[in-house]
Amino acid sequence: MAQSGLARSERINGWLFVMPALVLLGLFMIYPIVWSLWMSFQVGKGMNLSFGGFANIQRLTKDPVFIRALINTFTFFIVQVPIMITLALLFAVALNDSTLRFRGLFRTAIFLPCVTSLIAYSTIFKSMFAVDGIINQTLMALHLIASPISWLGDPFWAKVTIIIAITWRWTGYNMIFYLAALQNIDRSIYEAARIDGVPAWARFRYLTIPMLKPVILFTTVVSTIGTLQLFDEVFNLTGGTGGPSDSTVTLSLYIYNLTFKFMPSFGYSATVSWVIVLVVAILSFLQFLVARDRKVKSS
Amino acid sequence: MNPALLRRGLVYALLSLAAFISVFPFYWMIIGATNASADIIRGKTTPGGALFANAATFFATVDAPRIFMNSAIIAVVGTALTLVVSSLAGYGFEMFRSRIREKLFALLLLLLSIPFAAMMVPLFVMFSQAKLVNTFVAAILPTVASIFIIFYFRQATKAFPSELRDAAKIDGLNEWQIFLYVYMPVMRSTYAAATIIVFMANWNNYLWPLIVLQTADNKTITLILSALTSAYTPDYGMLLFGTVLATLPTLVIFFLLQRRFVEGMLGAVK
Numbered sequence: 001m002a003q004s005g006l007a008r009s010e011r012i013n014g015w016l017f018v019m020p021a022l023v024l025l026g027l028f029m030i031y032p033i034v035w036s037l038w039m040s041f042q043v044g045k046g047m048n049l050s051f052g053g054f055a056n057i058q059r060l061t062k063d064p065v066f067i068r069a070l071i072n073t074f075t076f077f078i079v080q081v082p083i084m085i086t087l088a089l090l091f092a093v094a095l096n097d098s099t100l101r102f103r104g105l106f107r108t109a110i111f112l113p114c115v116t117s118l119i120a121y122s123t124i125f126k127s128m129f130a131v132d133g134i135i136n137q138t139l140m141a142l143h144l145i146a147s148p149i150s151w152l153g154d155p156f157w158a159k160v161t162i163i164i165a166i167t168w169r170w171t172g173y174n175m176i177f178y179l180a181a182l183q184n185i186d187r188s189i190y191e192a193a194r195i196d197g198v199p200a201w202a203r204f205r206y207l208t209i210p211m212l213k214p215v216i217l218f219t220t221v222v223s224t225i226g227t228l229q230l231f232d233e234v235f236n237l238t239g240g241t242g243g244p245s246d247s248t249v250t251l252s253l254y255i256y257n258l259t260f261k262f263m264p265s266f267g268y269s270a271t272v273s274w275v276i277v278l279v280v281a282i283l284s285f286l287q288f289l290v291a292r293d294r295k296v297k298s299s
Numbered sequence: 300m301n302p303a304l305l306r307r308g309l310v311y312a313l314l315s316l317a318a319f320i321s322v323f324p325f326y327w328m329i330i331g332a333t334n335a336s337a338d339i340i341r342g343k344t345t346p347g348g349a350l351f352a353n354a355a356t357f358f359a360t361v362d363a364p365r366i367f368m369n370s371a372i373i374a375v376v377g378t379a380l381t382l383v384v385s386s387l388a389g390y391g392f393e394m395f396r397s398r399i400r401e402k403l404f405a406l407l408l409l410l411l412s413i414p415f416a417a418m419m420v421p422l423f424v425m426f427s428q429a430k431l432v433n434t435f436v437a438a439i440l441p442t443v444a445s446i447f448i449i450f451y452f453r454q455a456t457k458a459f460p461s462e463l464r465d466a467a468k469i470d471g472l473n474e475w476q477i478f479l480y481v482y483m484p485v486m487r488s489t490y491a492a493a494t495i496i497v498f499m500a501n502w503n504n505y506l507w508p509l510i511v512l513q514t515a516d517n518k519t520i521t522l523i524l525s526a527l528t529s530a531y532t533p534d535y536g537m538l539l540f541g542t543v544l545a546t547l548p549t550l551v552i553f554f555l556l557q558r559r560f561v562e563g564m565l566g567a568v569k
Contacts, residue, residue: 010395013474017391018400020384024444025407032421033413039421091317094310108557109318112325115549117503119525120542124324126528127331127339127535134327134342172321200306221412229414232505239529252416252506259420260510266420273417280412 039270045263056271066272068246069254072159076250077227080163085220087171092178093208107179111172118169122236125165126152152237155247162248165233170226174219181215182208217291221284228276228283231256251276328546331539339535353540361523361541362516369435370519371548373508374501377439381497382490385445389452390478394464404453411446415506423510437511438519442501448493455489456482491559499549520545 043052060066091110095103113121128134129151136148151161185208193203209216231252234242242249242257251272258269331339334347357363392404422441423432431437459482467477483490505521512518518526524541527533553560 009474011397014391014395014397014400017395017474017478018388018403021388021444021449022403024384024440025410025446028422028441028444029410029413029418029446032418032425033410035421036417087317091314094314097310100310106314106318110314110321113321115499115553116324116546117499117521117549118505119503119521119528120328120546121324123524123528123533123535123538123542124328124331126533127539128324128327130340130342132341134344137342168320168324225412225414229416231416235505236525236528252414255416255419256506256510259423266424269420270417273414273420276414277417280414284412 036270036273039267040274042267042270043265044267045265052267056268059268060271060275065246065249065254069242069249069251069272070275072242072246072248073228073230073250075159076163076166076230077224080166081220081223081227083163084167084171084174084223085216087167088174088219089178089212089216091171092175092182093204095175095179096182107175111176113169113171114173116169118232119236121165121169122233125161125168126237129161153244155244158238158244158248162233162237165237166227166230169233170223174223177215177219178212181212185211213291217287220287224283224287225280228252228280328539328542331535332543334536336533336535336537339539349536350540353536356534356537357540357544360527360537363544365516366518366520366523367544369512369517370502370521370545373435373438373504373519374498374548376435377442377501378494378498380439380443381445381448381501382493384443385448386452386483386486386490386493387478388444388449389454390456390482392449393453393456393459407446408450411450419506419510422507426511432511433513433517435517438508441507442504445497448497451493451496452489455486459485488559491556495552495556495560498552502549 040056041051041053043055044050094100095107095110097103100106116124130136131148131150131153135151136145139145140148149157151157189207190203193207198206229252230250234248234250234253235256238244238248242253255269255272258265258272327344330344330346332353333350334343335349335352338347338349392400418441426432426437463481463485464477467481472480503521504519505525508519508522509525512522515523520541524538524545527538527541
């Protein structure tokens with residue numbers, strides 16, 4: 001009798017502890033997601049919506065701004081994520097060496113960009129990348145460029161500036177995950193490899209990378225989601241336009257414009273947002289596949 | 300030259316360059332706050348005499364006490380609620396196992412990959428139907444239950460010694476007292492790390508407040524700075540002065556909790 005009372009209180013407590021979070025997530029996450037899936041099949045302006053079947057999906061294929069936004073988002077993702085992950089790994093491995101001096105100082109310095117708000121660093125970067133600004137002056141003084149680059153005025157360089165800005169902001173953040181994981185690796189494995197005469201790059205390739213694989217996968221997936229949702233930086237560096245001439249417009253920025261700037265078309269913007277969901281799902285799945293594939297090959 | 304020494308030198312050079320690039324924009328921001336806008340755009344890297352002029356322009360343009368109070372209320376209330384709700388859930392999922400809850404937890408992890416853009420439109424419609432647009436409630440509520448922080452607390456709870464819970468039960472504490480008097484004090488590093496992550500996210504949050512806070516007197520400092528930046532000819536001296544003020548709270552929290560932050564991160568990844 002007492003036993004069943006105890007089991008019941010366990011059961012009730014188990015639900016009570018998770019209930020506030022579940023209620024909030026249900027209301028402010030699951031319900032809106034399901035609703036937006038429903039909305040994506042509706043057409044009309046404002047709240048006057050009617051069922052439109054696949055009309056929104058047809059509109060997607062003929063919408064030049066959507067296609068631009070899709071290409072831009074992919075460009076940011078394909079170029080930026082590998083650069084950032086490589087740099088973060090490199091710094092983490094370098095900082096994991098316990099004989100290195102000033103480790104704490106280097107670690108704090110490289111992590112520091114994460115404390116700035118996306119808006120703060122957009123402002124800082126915008127002023128540094130001005131046409132007569134410090135970046136152009138430095139590059140010209142070093143004779144790397146002959147004339148100033150119009151960083152935010154040129155379609156190509158605007159993309160480069162955004163990629164530089166995101167990499168500056170997020171490399172240290174990813175580095176901390178790798179550092180934490182590296183410190184859990186048993187040092188004696190490295191000692192054994194060194195004694196056996198395995199060179200440094202091979203230790204990195206065949207010991208460090210495989211052991212960090214779960215963390216690398218985790219950070220890659222998180223960064224993928226982050227890049228596909230890119231909004232704040234682009235919005236602020238380009239003054240809310242995604243310009244020049246849509247060269248930096250991203251999917252999230254386009255959804256925002258569709259919903260809150262142009263004549264609100266909730267149904268169509270919901271369709272665009274589900275494109276992001278699908279792309280994230282496909283990419284995460286592929287990343288898991290790639291990670292599993294490597295494991296099979298190496299064993 | 301000795302190859303080991305050469306490699307060592309390369310490592311130091313690489314790390315110094317990375318540290319320089321990471322820290323320079325902070326230097327730039329502080330120096331910029333003391334210079335006139337024209338000098339900033341021309342790339343002046345030495346302190347100037349325009350600090351008080353920039354401060355005066357900033358305080359004349361922005362209702363600073365009110366705006367910073369808005370940011371502080373949203374960030375502090377939001378962080379406190381997130382920590383309570385998410386740590387309760389992380390503890391609950393880990394300590395009380397049931398098949399249904401394991402399935403629910405797996406579902407939550409799947410939801411983690413759904414971008415905010417996919418919820419933004421219905422969320423806005425929900426809050427406008429509830430007549431809560433332009434309130435702090437609307438700005439805070441959707442951020443309170445964070446799947447990432449629930450996951451983080453569950454991972455960290457795996458390291459919480461279950462003997463402590465058993466001993467507390469024998470002493471006659473109920474589950475809620477155990478959580479309050481045993482779990483929370485023991486897990487303070489985890490709470491510290493979560494505080495840094497959540498406070499920064501709330502203080503710096505942009506897209507949702509941009510949508511839901513509509514009148515100037517309700518906006519956060521992040522929104523105000525953004526609006527000033529997108530002016531046709533932004534006054535960078537005043538802006539960078541504002542940016543210094545807006546970055547200070549997160550910097551202070553970071554440096555106060557930094558040691559615990561690293562400990563907390565290590566605990567979660569283990």
